[in-house]
Amino acid sequence: MSFIELTSETFDAEVLQADQLVIVDFWATWCTPCRMLTPILEELGTEHPEIKICKLNVDDAQDLAEKYGVMTLPTLLFFKNGEMIEECIGLVSKDRLLSLLSN
Numbered sequence: 120m121s122f123i124e125l126t127s128e129t130f131d132a133e134v135l136q137a138d139q140l141v142i143v144d145f146w147a148t149w150c151t152p153c154r155m156l157t158p159i160l161e162e163l164g165t166e167h168p169e170i171k172i173c174k175l176n177v178d179d180a181q182d183l184a185e186k187y188g189v190m191t192l193p194t195l196l197f198f199k200n201g202e203m204i205e206e207c208i209g210l211v212s213k214d215r216l217l218s219l220l221s222n
Contacts, residue, residue, distance in 0.1 A: 140169070141170070142173070142198075144174045145193060147178050159216070
């Protein structure tokens with residue numbers, strides 16, 4: 120499964136205007152827990168193709184990190200119908216993500 124790489128310019132179209140659940144992974148290349156989260160998100164995306172999973176490098180989009188109050192990496196923000204509905208901070212397990220999806 121491949122992720123959608125977001126930029127400040129594509130965020131609105133890919134996330135806020137999407138008609139399905141979108142998980143945005145706020146990450147950075149220098150963040151070890153971020154790299155550890157990637158295979159978990161890949162597995163989740165493969166098992167749940169109805170979910171759009173996007174990655175946003177905070178070094179390239181500091182404006183969005185600031186707008187959404189992202190202070191810790193990795194941070195996952197869940198969006199539905201253009202609204203943020205959930206937030207996960209730090210490295211999380213696949214089971215934790217699945218429990219959030221079942222709510």
